[in-house]
Amino acid sequence: MKKLVILDGNSLAHRAFYALPLLRTTTGYFTNAVYGFTTMLQKIIRQEQPDYLAVAFDAGRITFRHEEYADYKAHRKATPDELRPQFPLIKKVLAAMRIPVLELESYEGDDLISEVVRAAEKKGIQVLIVSGDRDMLQLVTEQTKALITRKGISDLECFTPEGVNEKYGITPSQVADYKGLKGDQSDNIPGVPGIGAKTAVKLLQQFHSVEECLANLDQLTPKMAALLREYGDQALMSKRLATLAQDVPVRIDFADLKMEQPDYEALINIFQQLEFKLLLKNIQEEIPSDIAAPDEGEDFCLIKTKPELVDLIEELKETGEFAFCFERNGISPHSAAVSVLGVAWGDSCVAIAFPEDAKQQGEMLALLDEVLAGPDYVKFCHDAKAELIMCRRHGLDLKGIKGDTMLGAYLLNSSLSNPEIEDLSLKYLDQVVNFAQDETGAAQRALMIKKVWAVLIEALQRDDLADLFYKLELPLSVVLAEMEIQGVKLDLTRLEEMSRRLSKQLLTLTADIYALAGEGFNINSPRQLGQILFEKLKLPVIKRTKTGYSTDAEVLEKLAPLHEIPSKMLEYRQLTKLKSTYVDGLQSLVNTRTGKVHTTFNQTITATGRLSSTEPNLQNIPVRDELGREIRSAFIPSEPGWILMAADYSQIELRVLAHMSRDSRLIADFQHGEDIHTRTAATIFGVAQEDVTADLRRRAKGINFGIIYGITDYGLARDVGVSREEAARYIENYFLQYPGVKRFIEETIREAREKGYVQTLLKRRRYLPDLLSSNRNVRAFGERTAMNTPIQGSAADIIKMAMLRIHKDLQEKSLKTRLLLQVHDELIFELPAEELEPLASLVRSGMENVIELAVPLKVGIETGPNWNDMEGVE
DNA sequence: GTTCTCACG
DNA sequence: ACGTACGTGAGAACA
Numbered sequence: 001m002k003k004l005v006i007l008d009g010n011s012l013a014h015r016a017f018y019a020l021p022l023l024r025t026t027t028g029y030f031t032n033a034v035y036g037f038t039t040m041l042q043k044i045i046r047q048e049q050p051d052y053l054a055v056a057f058d059a060g061r062i063t064f065r066h067e068e069y070a071d072y073k074a075h076r077k078a079t080p081d082e083l084r085p086q087f088p089l090i091k092k093v094l095a096a097m098r099i100p101v102l103e104l105e106s107y108e109g110d111d112l113i114s115e116v117v118r119a120a121e122k123k124g125i126q127v128l129i130v131s132g133d134r135d136m137l138q139l140v141t142e143q144t145k146a147l148i149t150r151k152g153i154s155d156l157e158c159f160t161p162e163g164v165n166e167k168y169g170i171t172p173s174q175v176a177d178y179k180g181l182k183g184d185q186s187d188n189i190p191g192v193p194g195i196g197a198k199t200a201v202k203l204l205q206q207f208h209s210v211e212e213c214l215a216n217l218d219q220l221t222p223k224m225a226a227l228l229r230e231y232g233d234q235a236l237m238s239k240r241l242a243t244l245a246q247d248v249p250v251r252i253d254f255a256d257l258k259m260e261q262p263d264y265e266a267l268i269n270i271f272q273q274l275e276f277k278l279l280l281k282n283i284q285e286e287i288p289s290d291i292a293a294p295d296e297g298e299d300f301c302l303i304k305t306k307p308e309l310v311d312l313i314e315e316l317k318e319t320g321e322f323a324f325c326f327e328r329n330g331i332s333p334h335s336a337a338v339s340v341l342g343v344a345w346g347d348s349c350v351a352i353a354f355p356e357d358a359k360q361q362g363e364m365l366a367l368l369d370e371v372l373a374g375p376d377y378v379k380f381c382h383d384a385k386a387e388l389i390m391c392r393r394h395g396l397d398l399k400g401i402k403g404d405t406m407l408g409a410y411l412l413n414s415s416l417s418n419p420e421i422e423d424l425s426l427k428y429l430d431q432v433v434n435f436a437q438d439e440t441g442a443a444q445r446a447l448m449i450k451k452v453w454a455v456l457i458e459a460l461q462r463d464d465l466a467d468l469f470y471k472l473e474l475p476l477s478v479v480l481a482e483m484e485i486q487g488v489k490l491d492l493t494r495l496e497e498m499s500r501r502l503s504k505q506l507l508t509l510t511a512d513i514y515a516l517a518g519e520g521f522n523i524n525s526p527r528q529l530g531q532i533l534f535e536k537l538k539l540p541v542i543k544r545t546k547t548g549y550s551t552d553a554e555v556l557e558k559l560a561p562l563h564e565i566p567s568k569m570l571e572y573r574q575l576t577k578l579k580s581t582y583v584d585g586l587q588s589l590v591n592t593r594t595g596k597v598h599t600t601f602n603q604t605i606t607a608t609g610r611l612s613s614t615e616p617n618l619q620n621i622p623v624r625d626e627l628g629r630e631i632r633s634a635f636i637p638s639e640p641g642w643i644l645m646a647a648d649y650s651q652i653e654l655r656v657l658a659h660m661s662r663d664s665r666l667i668a669d670f671q672h673g674e675d676i677h678t679r680t681a682a683t684i685f686g687v688a689q690e691d692v693t694a695d696l697r698r699r700a701k702g703i704n705f706g707i708i709y710g711i712t713d714y715g716l717a718r719d720v721g722v723s724r725e726e727a728a729r730y731i732e733n734y735f736l737q738y739p740g741v742k743r744f745i746e747e748t749i750r751e752a753r754e755k756g757y758v759q760t761l762l763k764r765r766r767y768l769p770d771l772l773s774s775n776r777n778v779r780a781f782g783e784r785t786a787m788n789t790p791i792q793g794s795a796a797d798i799i800k801m802a803m804l805r806i807h808k809d810l811q812e813k814s815l816k817t818r819l820l821l822q823v824h825d826e827l828i829f830e831l832p833a834e835e836l837e838p839l840a841s842l843v844r845s846g847m848e849n850v851i852e853l854a855v856p857l858k859v860g861i862e863t864g865p866n867w868n869d870m871e872g873v874e
Numbered sequence: 875g876t877t878c879t880c881a882c883g
Numbered sequence: 884a885c886g887t888a889c890g891t892g893a894g895a896a897c898a
Contacts, residue, residue: 113894525896526878545878552879577880608890610883617892620882653883653889706888715888777886789890792883796890824883824890859883 001126004052004257005044006116008131012149013037013090014099015132019152023421025275033086034274036153038093042279043154044130045149045259046775052125052257054116055094056102056109057087063106063151065241072241074188088273098255107248114244118143119252136174137164138244148323169201180210180239183861189238192231210239222242242338268432274374284422287434291590303352312343312350316371319345323380323403323450324372327442329816332486332615333389334591334598336366342442346452349443365394373397380453382406382421382445385477385484385603392485403656405449407473410604411465414766417605421448428455438856451598468762473603476800479807479819480611484820487596488618488830489638491866495587498630502579502761509572516565523572526551532565539563574627575704582622582631589616596638601822607785609764609793609800610824621867632868637830643837643863645817646870647843648826650858651676653708653796659853660790663740668857684733703730707741708791710784745787752786760793761851762801798851799825807847811847815839828867 018037025033045053065072092100102112113129117139120127127144129136135145135842139158146159164172164473164804182192195203207213210243214232217225228235245750264287271280303309316322326333327340338361341352354361371377372391380403381387391398409419409427409478425448426538433448435441511631516519519527532547533539542558543550553573559566589597597616605612611620621635622628649655655675658666669679674689681692681700692700701721709715717727735742749771752758757767766789770782803822808818817831817839827847831839847859864870 135878217889472889522896524894550878573879577894581881581892585893602891606890611889612891614892617882620880620892622881624882676893708885709889712887714886719888781888784888795883826883 001124002051003048003126003128004116004129004254005048005128006045006053006113007041007055007801008109008129008136009037009057011091011132012040012084012130012153014042014079015086015149016153017080017086022082025273026843029089030082030086031152031274031276032088033083034089034093035276035279037090038276038279040130040153041097041099042282046784048128050128050255050259052120053134053259054100054102054257056116057091058108058111059103060106063108063111064245065108069189069241070235071188089270092270093267094639096270096755097262098260102250104248104250107245111245111248112250114139114246115248115250116252119255120144121256123501125254130307135175135179135242135244136173137168138242140164140172155273170204174204174208176202176239176243177208177210179242180235181213181807183238184242185325187241189241189483190234192227192235194227219447229683256832264432266427266685279538280426281423283435287432301350303350304355306367309352309364310648312369313367314354315396316345316377320376321345321378322371323446323453324387325381325442325446327439328390329651332600333386334393336390336445338390338394340439341368341440342444342446344443344446349447349494351441351443351551353439362395369396373399375399380400380405380449382449385481387518387602388478388481389485392481403453403457404474404477405456405603406478408460408469408730409455409472411469411764412456412459412463414607414609414764417607419604421445421452422455424452428452428459451822459549463765464763465765468764471540472762472797472800472804475604475804477849479604480802482807483819483821484598485592486820487591487598487638488820489596489636490586490590491634491636494634495583498634498757499579499583499587502583506572506575509568509575513565513572516563516568523569524576529569532689533559533563537563537565539566571811574625578622578628578631582628586616586631586634599821604780606796607762608789609766609767609796611796611822615820618821629859629868634869637831639830641833642830643833643865644867644870645829645831645838645839645843645861645863645873646867647824647847647859647861649795649799649847650860652798652825652857653791654704655853655855655857656761656791656794656798657708657741657744658855660738660794661738661744662745662854663738665738666741668855673856673858677704680704680734683731683737699730703734706731707734708788710787713782731773744745748790749786752782758786758789760790760797762794762797764797766793795825798857801829802847802850803827805850806843809846810844813838813842815842836873 012032013208017033020032020036020230022030023035024030063072073612089376091101102109102116104112113136117127117129121141121143128375129139129144129146132149133147134148136148140146140161140162147156148159149155150157161172161220164170170178175500178200179189179191181192181195181203183189185718203213209217214228214772218229264283268280268674276825292618303312322343322345324344325342326338327342328336338354340354343350343352352364354364377400381401382405384401384404384407388398405421406419406426409416409424422433423431428571429451433444435444457701459470477675481832510523513523517532521532525549533551534541539559539562543557553570556566556570560570586597591598597618598614599613599618602612602614622631635644647690656669665683668675672679677697677700678689680703681687681696682689684703685696687696699720699722701712702716706716706719711731713724713728713731713858717724717730722726736794748758752768753771757765757768759765768782768786771786773779773782799822802821806827807819810819815835815838817827818833822827827843829839829843844859844861861873862870865874
């Protein structure tokens with residue numbers, strides 16, 4: 001049986017409008033109703049897979065019902081100004097999706113739906129009505145169901161005749177009678193005064209319809225009979241108003257309602273206009289790709305044998321330039337198997353399918369070594385680091401990479417994090433792609449990499465980013481790949497012991513907390529904890545989150561003097577965090593082949609230019625408290641007789657600030673070489689350096705951090721524990737003493753507003769559209785990031801340069817030392833003990849002299865048998 | 875998938 | 884009158 005879905009356009013648009021926040025495009029169009037309607041529509045199409053589909057809209061404000069009753073819908077609020085202009089947009093989306101719109105002057109969408117249902121039933125077509133209006137229930141039959149929104153736009157309830165009866169106690173055909181008796185506030189249908197929902201249902205269960213009620217007045221209570229006698233005509237009129245039209249002058253031709261493929265080009269166009277990024281991405285996945293379709297492109301072929309591969313390699317050597325990509329299907333390059341390699345040169349592309357047999361595969365790969373490892377064969381890829389890891393793992397080298405679309409796109413706009421080639425094809429070539437699922441997909445992908453790179457390199461040169469790309473990021477990807485491949489050894493015995501110890505302690509703590517609470521609950525659920533603390537124990541609410549009570553560490557500390565649970569909870573939280581994230585989490589990520597953890601350093605994630613680390617994140621291993629530090633003891637050298645070395649920049653961000661702001665006082669502070677926070681304290685609190693107490697220093701430290709983050713009096717007050725007024729005075733005084741810093745901040749924000757972006761020392765860019773927001777908070781946030789990004793980002797530039805330099809020095813000096821980790825301002829190495837001295841001086845000078853700033857850069861070096869027990873080296 | 879909490883620089 | 888420090892990633896709960 002064929003299926004038809006018909007949507008009540010007006011009703012659903014209203015629903016969407018009120019359910020979603022007022023979304024707006026950067027160009028000022030309101031789009032929340034369009035967005036809500038579109039997502040609802042797509043979901044229904046996906047779920048129902050209808051054969052026929054249409055959307056009905058009201059047309060004309062005056063309908064035939066007004067002829068009968070002038071006040072029909074008189075109380076209805078006017079459509080809001082933010083919604084009205086969204087209707088034409090919805091219709092544009094529908095046109096692009098090739099979904100017919102049904103409208104008829106002076107009829108409501110409901111009436112058209114009624115007509116369509118009637119016609120469909122005659123033809124034996126199954127119908128599903130989608131609406132937010134329960135009036136639609138009167139159309140429900142065995143053949144026709146109704147999907148009515150319950151709450152918001154995603155909670156829908158499906159009604160069959162039985163369902164209607166169960167829920168309302170009447171049949172679908174009695175809906176109009178019901179409204180005739182009860183009336184309807186929202187449509188201003190009067191009904192019978194004094195008859196509400198209960199009475200109406202009771203009457204209809206007894207007499208089936210309004211007419212029969214009126215014909216049997218003698219069987220009613222005298223009061224009810226009088227009521228119906230007086231308002232009988234009004235009840236009949238109300239019923240007629242509530243009854244959907246029976247004779248709509250329209251002919252339904254089902255051929256016009258057949259589902260069709262959307263006009264993807266038009267749809268992309270309108271989604272782009274409306275800035276529906278997620279929906280764009282979704283249709284991208286849905287669209288059959290037209291590039292290099294394997295069945296029509298004569299340039300395409302699939303390579304499976306050695307002779308074929310030899311021919312290909314000859315061709316590549318002749319061309320001297322190609323794009324490539326190993327298929328990984330989202331699997332980490334540290335563990336993905338080699339299955340398919342996509343290659344593109346000129347206008348051609350091929351996929352190489354590798355045999356599973358290790359020996360045969362090895363032979364095929366060995367053939368490729370010449371072109372992959374040959375530095376003179378120019379290569380482009382998307383994520384050079386991942387490709388290098390794949391190659392190295394299979395015994396191949398990779399040299400001669402001249403383009404990386406992922407890295408390039410990130411440098412052009414650091415707000416794109418880990419962009420996919422599909423996203424870039426849309427952004428830079430206006431081309432929507434959906435690569436084939438089989439081997440041919442890799443070939444298509446390679447070809448797209450080549451095309452996108454041609455555009456990106458132009459853009460990089462235009463924005464003066466080519467140096468940053470070729471001299472820093474691209475070579476850095478090799479260093480990072482080697483760090484990841486090397487991995488870090490963990491003392492598993494130690495972790496297992498910790499895990500057992502923590503389990504035991506947690507068991508005791510949990511029991512204590514339950515006993516104190518007087519009941520068991522899910523101790524990991526902030527919500528349940530909130531109920532215990534604030535409802536059962538009536539402790540004062542310190543802070544709220546969007547959804548309820550806050551129970552974070554700050555709150556628990558304040559509650560600690562009032563009850564025993566909060567401090568126990570703090571301890572519990574600390575221990576579970578250690579156990580689940582670090583002790584157990586790290587163990588589970590140890591690679592079985594190497595016995596080490598191999599993090600991934602993401603080079604294209606952060607908006608500022610920093611790296612990030614995942615699976616595991618080795619940039620947030622505990623250090624601040626003693627118990628947490630124990631985790632670091634489990635990080636050990638991977639060879640006997642080796643040690644670890646940590647080299648960290650001292651105050652690199654403040655030094656960068658001194659350099660960029662050229663503030664003479666801050667520069668002088670650093671040239672003095674003593675503790676910077678003490679000097680800051682002496683300066684802003686107007687005391688001699690010897691008289692700076694620990695507390696004054698702590699406050700000055702807070703101010704120094706605050707300056708880097710984009711200070712506010714509120715934030716500073718919270719951090720150092722003084723009043724907001726006090727904090728405001730500190731800030732004022734700081735800017736008085738360091739006027740160059742103040743000027744730098746103002747100048748940076750002004751320039752950012754003008755250009756739309758800020759820059760680091762190495763010209764890395766971050767665009768800041770928030771600076772132009774009409775929302776004050778968003779704008780203030782933009783201003784803080786505007787001043788923080790050049791500082792954080794330049795510090796990132798500097799340590800990246802240092803990594804390159806040290807990596808090169810290590811190679812040239814043939815040292816055995818390996819760089820393992822970068823944690824934003826520090827580098828971790830493992831080394832044979834005898835290399836300690838040469839390495840310490842190599843690392844120190846590498847890091848300190850990698851760039852000439854207005855202030856010296858200082859590096860602290862420590863070594864030890866693990867990452868915890870470290871001692872300073874002079 | 876989003877929210878809360880918490881680990882790091 | 885309102886909600887704030889900047890940049891990240893992970894685990895658990897809950898919808």
